[in-house]
Amino acid sequence: MSDTQPKPRASFQAPKGTRDLYPADAAKRRFITEAWRSASVRFGFDEIDGPTFEQLDLYTVKSGEGIISELFSFRRAGGDDDYALRPEFTPTLARMYAAQAKQLPRPTKWFMAGPFFRAERPQRGRLREFLQWNADFLGLDVPDDAPEEARLTARARADAEVISCCIGFLRELGLTSSDIRVKVNHRHALSLWLSSRNIDPSRHVELFSLLDAKGKLKPEEFAAKLAAFGFTMQQAEIFQKGLIRVTVDTAPGAPNDDVLDLTFFSEAVAPLVKALTSAGVLDWIDFDLSIVRGLAYYTGMVFEVHEAGGKERAIAGGGRYDGLVELFGGPSTPAVGFGMGDVVLSLVLEDRGLMPSGPALIARTGSRPDAFVISNGTPEASAQIAPVVAALRAAGLHARHSYKATGNIGKLLKDAASCAARFAVIVESSTHATLKSLDDGSQHPDIPLIELVKRLG
Amino acid sequence: MSDTQPKPRASFQAPKGTRDLYPADAAKRRFITEAWRSASVRFGFDEIDGPTFEQLDLYTVKSGEGIISELFSFRRAGGDDDYALRPEFTPTLARMYAAQAKQLPRPTKWFMAGPFFRAERPQRGRLREFLQWNADFLGLDVPDDAPEEARLTARARADAEVISCCIGFLRELGLTSSDIRVKVNHRHALSLWLSSRNIDPSRHVELFSLLDAKGKLKPEEFAAKLAAFGFTMQQAEIFQKGLIRVTVDTAPGAPNDDVLDLTFFSEAVAPLVKALTSAGVLDWIDFDLSIVRGLAYYTGMVFEVHEAGGKERAIAGGGRYDGLVELFGGPSTPAVGFGMGDVVLSLVLEDRGLMPSGPALIARTGSRPDAFVISNGTPEASAQIAPVVAALRAAGLHARHSYKATGNIGKLLKDAASCAARFAVIVESSTHATLKSLDDGSQHPDIPLIELVKRLG
Numbered sequence: 034m035s036d037t038q039p040k041p042r043a044s045f046q047a048p049k050g051t052r053d054l055y056p057a058d059a060a061k062r063r064f065i066t067e068a069w070r071s072a073s074v075r076f077g078f079d080e081i082d083g084p085t086f087e088q089l090d091l092y093t094v095k096s097g098e099g100i101i102s103e104l105f106s107f108r109r110a111g112g113d114d115d116y117a118l119r120p121e122f123t124p125t126l127a128r129m130y131a132a133q134a135k136q137l138p139r140p141t142k143w144f145m146a147g148p149f150f151r152a153e154r155p156q157r158g159r160l161r162e163f164l165q166w167n168a169d170f171l172g173l174d175v176p177d178d179a180p181e182e183a184r185l186t187a188r189a190r191a192d193a194e195v196i197s198c199c200i201g202f203l204r205e206l207g208l209t210s211s212d213i214r215v216k217v218n219h220r221h222a223l224s225l226w227l228s229s230r231n232i233d234p235s236r237h238v239e240l241f242s243l244l245d246a247k248g249k250l251k252p253e254e255f256a257a258k259l260a261a262f263g264f265t266m267q268q269a270e271i272f273q274k275g276l277i278r279v280t281v282d283t284a285p286g287a288p289n290d291d292v293l294d295l296t297f298f299s300e301a302v303a304p305l306v307k308a309l310t311s312a313g314v315l316d317w318i319d320f321d322l323s324i325v326r327g328l329a330y331y332t333g334m335v336f337e338v339h340e341a342g343g344k345e346r347a348i349a350g351g352g353r354y355d356g357l358v359e360l361f362g363g364p365s366t367p368a369v370g371f372g373m374g375d376v377v378l379s380l381v382l383e384d385r386g387l388m389p390s391g392p393a394l395i396a397r398t399g400s401r402p403d404a405f406v407i408s409n410g411t412p413e414a415s416a417q418i419a420p421v422v423a424a425l426r427a428a429g430l431h432a433r434h435s436y437k438a439t440g441n442i443g444k445l446l447k448d449a450a451s452c453a454a455r456f457a458v459i460v461e462s463s464t465h466a467t468l469k470s471l472d473d474g475s476q477h478p479d480i481p482l483i484e485l486v487k488r489l490g
Numbered sequence: 491m492s493d494t495q496p497k498p499r500a501s502f503q504a505p506k507g508t509r510d511l512y513p514a515d516a517a518k519r520r521f522i523t524e525a526w527r528s529a530s531v532r533f534g535f536d537e538i539d540g541p542t543f544e545q546l547d548l549y550t551v552k553s554g555e556g557i558i559s560e561l562f563s564f565r566r567a568g569g570d571d572d573y574a575l576r577p578e579f580t581p582t583l584a585r586m587y588a589a590q591a592k593q594l595p596r597p598t599k600w601f602m603a604g605p606f607f608r609a610e611r612p613q614r615g616r617l618r619e620f621l622q623w624n625a626d627f628l629g630l631d632v633p634d635d636a637p638e639e640a641r642l643t644a645r646a647r648a649d650a651e652v653i654s655c656c657i658g659f660l661r662e663l664g665l666t667s668s669d670i671r672v673k674v675n676h677r678h679a680l681s682l683w684l685s686s687r688n689i690d691p692s693r694h695v696e697l698f699s700l701l702d703a704k705g706k707l708k709p710e711e712f713a714a715k716l717a718a719f720g721f722t723m724q725q726a727e728i729f730q731k732g733l734i735r736v737t738v739d740t741a742p743g744a745p746n747d748d749v750l751d752l753t754f755f756s757e758a759v760a761p762l763v764k765a766l767t768s769a770g771v772l773d774w775i776d777f778d779l780s781i782v783r784g785l786a787y788y789t790g791m792v793f794e795v796h797e798a799g800g801k802e803r804a805i806a807g808g809g810r811y812d813g814l815v816e817l818f819g820g821p822s823t824p825a826v827g828f829g830m831g832d833v834v835l836s837l838v839l840e841d842r843g844l845m846p847s848g849p850a851l852i853a854r855t856g857s858r859p860d861a862f863v864i865s866n867g868t869p870e871a872s873a874q875i876a877p878v879v880a881a882l883r884a885a886g887l888h889a890r891h892s893y894k895a896t897g898n899i900g901k902l903l904k905d906a907a908s909c910a911a912r913f914a915v916i917v918e919s920s921t922h923a924t925l926k927s928l929d930d931g932s933q934h935p936d937i938p939l940i941e942l943v944k945r946l947g
Contacts, residue, residue: 045548045585045818048573051541053586056600059537074857075883077890080516084508084619085542085605086562086575091502105543105573107564109609116505116562118543118575128502129510140893143513148542148605152566162541174893190876201883311876313884361502400531419647419768426532426658427770433534436597436631 050153050161061388062164063398065375066146069166072202073144076194078168081143083125089115091124095330095360105152105161118150121372122167123330123357130171131363139172140191149374158346158377166202169370170195171358186304188367192334192353193308195369199338199349200314202373207387213348215314216321217336220352222301223322232262241325247272272323298322305334330354334369340381348381349373392453403430403489405449405471406458410440414460421460421482428486446471456489507610507618518845519621520855522832523603526623529659530601533651535625538600540582546572548581552787552817562609562618575607578829579624580787580814587628588820596629597648606831615803615834623659626827627652628815643761645824649791649810650765652826656795656806657771659830664844670805672771673778674793677809679758680779689719698782704730729780755779762791787811791826797838805838806830849910860887860946862906862928863915867897871917878917878939885943903928913946 047053054062073080089106105118119125122145130137146166155161173179173187196215203213224237232240243258250258256269264272302320309315326335335352339345351371358366382388389397406422408415418434425432433452435445442459449457450471459467460482468477468488480488504510511519530537546563562575576582579602587594603623612618630636630644653672660670681694689697700715707715713726721729759777766772783792792809796802808828815823839845846854863879865872875891882889890909892902899916906914907928914926917939925934925945937945 045545045551045588047541047585048543048545048571051543053541053582053589054539055586055590056536056538059539059602062539063537075886075888077859077888079513080520081513082511082516082519084504084510085607086505086508086619088502088505094502102567105564105566107562109562110559112609114505125510128504129512131502132510133512145516150542152569162543175895197880197883204884205886308876311880313877313880402534419765420770423654423768423770426654427661429532429662431532431534438632 048161050155052160052162057390057394060394060398060400061379061390062375064389064394065378066164066166067398068202068205069144069146069373072198072205073166073168076142076168076198076201078142078144078198080145081126081129082145082147083122083129084119085148086116086118087125087128089117091128092117092120095124095357103151103153105150120149120151122147122149122165123169123354123370123372124361126167126169126370127357127361127363127368130358130366130368131361134358134363134366137172140174141171142169143171144168158380160376164375166373166375167370168195168198169368171366171368173367184367186308188333188353188369189304189308191367192305192369193312193314195351195371196309196318196336197312197314199351199371199373200317203338203348206382208381208385210317212341212381212385213317213338214319214341215317215336215338216319216324217302217305217334218320218322218324219298219301219305219334220325220331221333222298223325225301226298227262230263236262244272244323244325247323302334326350326352330357330360332356336371338373340384344384345377345380348377392451395453400453401431402433402449402452402454404432404456404458404485405445405452405454406432406434406460407442407445407449408440409442409459409461411462413463417460417463417482421458421466421485424482425486425489428490430486430489458485458489505618507612509617509619514847514851517851517855517857518836518847519832521846521851522835523621523623524855525659525662526601526603526830529655529662530623530625533599533625533655533658535599535601535655537602538583538586539602539604540579540586541576542605543573543575544582544585546574548585549574549577552581552814560608560610562607577606577608579606579622580626580811580827580829581818583624583626583827584814584818584820584825587815587823587825588818591815591820591823594628597631598628599626600628601625615837617833621832623830623832624827625652625655626825628823628825630824641824643765645790645810645826646761646765648824649762649826650769650771652808652828653766653775653793654769654771656808656828656830657774660795660805663839665838665842667774669798669838669842670774670795671776671798672774672793672795673776673781674759674762674791675777675779675781676755676758676762676791677782677788678790679755680782682758683755684719687720693719701729701780701782704780759791783807783809787814787817789813793828795830797841801841802834802837805834849908852910857910858888859890859906859909859911861889861913861915861942862902862909862911863889863891863917864899864902864906865897866899866916866918868919870920874917874920874939878915878923878942881939882943882946885947887943887946915942915946 092100092104104120106115108115144167146164148162149165150162152161153159170191173184173191175183175187200215227237228234240262247255256266259269309318324335324337331352332355333353337347338349339347349371353369355367358368395401404425406418408418422432422434435448446457454471457469457471459469461467464482466480466482468480549557549561561577563572565572601624603621605619606622607619609618610616627648630641630648632640632644684694685691697719704712709730712730713723716726766775781792781794788809789812790810794804795806796804806828810826812824815825852858861882863875865875879889879891892905903914911928914928916924916926918924921939923937923939925937
């Protein structure tokens with residue numbers, strides 16, 4: 034390197050809270066994103082995507098200026114537009130739906146998976162750059178002028194479909210309803226109930242925020258704040274500990290709690306319980322009044338997906354946001370969806386031994402070589418390695434060979450096995466090879482090289 | 491919506507130079523990214539990825555401060571690190587390789603595909619956010635102390651493998667060597683030749699930049715600038731028009747040009763020609779002295795992939811950058827790779843009629859429903875739609891149903907066909923269904939609902 038070149042510098046690192054994914058970790062990410070896509074497609078969601086950054090005010094219109102401190106925001110040199118890296122997908126989704134609402138089918142079912150960004154302090158389960166899967170169900174399968182009862186039922190069906198898709202993904206990864214609980218609440222029902230307790234609707238959002246922050250507050254702080262809404266210490270403790278879980282066995286109908294009257298709730302969620310039963314996922318569900326989700330835009334059902342033992346942050350969260358498309362300039366549109374990040378999910382999968390690695394991971398990500406091509410060590414065989422590999426690849430097969438100088442066939446067969454190849458092709462001459470299955474060990478000698486594609490295809 | 495809510499705003503749009511991908515466009519993007527991945531895997535490259543943004547100085551160390559105007563750069567509120575959205579992958583790749591160089595295999599073959607960002611004026615074939623595929627071959631398959639001749643040959647093999655992977659991808663999409671030309675040059679050979687013409691090595695980079703900018707200059711400007719290096723008007727015209735193409739038939743060996751002596755070049759590329767021949771891709775290659783690539787870090791072979799008619803910008807570009815890993819704090823590491831964006835590629839595919847759409851696109855992206863479930867219109871059949879769909883999905887099948895109120899089976903079968911479903915499942919009672927293949931029209935009546943999974947699997 035000449036003196037005019039820049040000097041080497043050893044200190045380059047990935048930005049704090051971001052990840053370098055070397056092959057083993059990239060394969061795990063691929064495993065997750067393929068499973069996200071597979072579940073989305075299986076449940077009839079169509080893939081979309083938006084820009085990785087948006088106009089800054091796309092985020093402030095919904096969440097207020099306060100969100101700016103959590104955003105990576107910037108301006109192009111010489112430009113005058115303020116942008117932000119997307120911290121979530123819902124504003125983009127609402128913007129895109131609003132722009133095409135007239136042409137889009139009803140309902141519209143969309144999913145996406147991609148990178149998202151939050152300028153928060155990195156900690157366990159929370160990074161500054163992460164992947165997130167979003168699935169959303171916009172519109173209803175009943176006419177706009179259908180009776181309110183029919184629209185309520187249609188909302189419950191859509192809510193259940195979105196929750197089912199989320200559960201369908203978890204199930205495909207080998208998780209069960211013993212590993213994972215889906216905690217469901219209903220903000221509209223909660224609001225009705227709070228109103229019945231003479232708490233003015235203008236204060237409900239404030240109370241939701243308080244419930245959402247319960248994990249971060251000391252019990253006495255939480256109780257003091259709840260007292261301002263007329264709740265007793267005893268009720269505060271129940272909220273704090275999440276004890277007012279309405280199990281599926283008792284809902285709907287029978288109030289099972291002597292502190293809070295839950296009849297209102299059981300009635301409100303009855304259509305959802307019916308839809309979740311049809312979808313075959315009711316055993317994954319706990320109804321939990323303390324789940325409110327932090328975001329102010331939810332209008333109905335809200336849910337969070339948690340590891341059953343209460344370890345880790347939420348794996349996923351979502352809910353109904355019937356007012357949001359209108360806020361972004363579209364028609365009034367019932368909508369429900371959720372987001373799931375890859376960070377907490379990965380921790381849970383690793384913890385349960387459900388994150389594959391090695392050959393199992395290679396197989397799950399569709400990266401098994403069809404052939405690992407080896408020379409028997411003679412010059413005429415070695416001269417065929419490059420053209421044989423090229424011919425197999427040109428025929429659409431995944432072919433590898435060793436870059437090592439060794440002619441030790443035993444060692445080369447080990448390399449073939451460690452990359453999970455289906456077959457070793459041992460070239461024996463300028464015209465023939467032995468085919469060895471690495472799955473069952475069977476050997477097939479004297480295969481003409483020109484027949485390899487057919488034999489491996 | 492109450493008065494305390496923010497007002498609707500209809501003017502939200504995607505940032506200039508970025509894209510909203512609705513399902514039809516997202517499926518095309520999926521088609522491209524799956525083909526990128528398929529070619530990479532087939533050629534034995536392992537997937538990696540890095541952060542979407544990096545420390546700003548990761549880009550300035552290589553390219554100088556001048557690059558800042560082309561970057562989206564930013565700082566976290568309250569933080570003091572300068573970041574930039576990645577405009578290319580090579581600095582991240584070099585940083586990642588340098589950090590783990592001792593543990594990584596030789597050679598290391600990596601690929602990635604993801605979003606990249608340039609703060610340039612959007613124009614045809616160039617956006618501010620785009621996808622790019624990168625494939626890189628780091629290290630050589632000969633020992634560090636191998637004779638220089640062996641290392642030259644190993645470099646040529648690696649160069650050819652990277653070019654072959656790029657061509658393997660284009661071939662899989664249906665493009666041929668009549669549609670696409672891979673223009674190859676060799677900067678080291680060019681430098682040797684310039685030195686032999688008494689042009690000082692300190693001026694070579696300046697000349698490379700001039701050659702790279704030839705498309706943007708008027709012929710007389712270009713000639714005047716070349717004259718400063720001792721080239722004649724006639725030679726300038728040849729550079730300008732790209733006429734000094736060394737076709738494969740004449741290289742290596744015979745000088746075929748009476749203006750420039752190309753013997754030097756044919757000798758320099760002879761090992762590469764041999765390796766490209768072994769890889770079966772020589773018919774895609776033109777050697778073209780006017781290809782230099784704008785970036786200063788290339789040290790050997792450079793190439794660009796163009797639509798054969800010269801329409802559009804380059805589809806892909808790359809080359810050898812043997813000094814870069816060292817610049818980022820790693821050991822001296824021979825390396826070669828390329829990047830291909832999705833924007834120009836899509837224009838070429840659309841132009842050639844090779845971008846699938848409709849049912850063909852659905853099939854190519856693995857999104858064909860296994861079953862489209864329809865009721866025969868009776869209440870007992872309609873009641874089975876939700877549980878049948880749920881059971882099929884739980885079994886890993888892609889199941890859809892209509893959200894329309896219509897009971898017109900003909901219309902519903904059309905919906906099934908338009909989403910390219912393999913089978914229509916017409917539920918006839920609470921226990922049985924008719925299975926209709928939408929591929930061959932065959933009908934199978936009286937299938938018990940509990941056998942559907944087996945019949946469709």
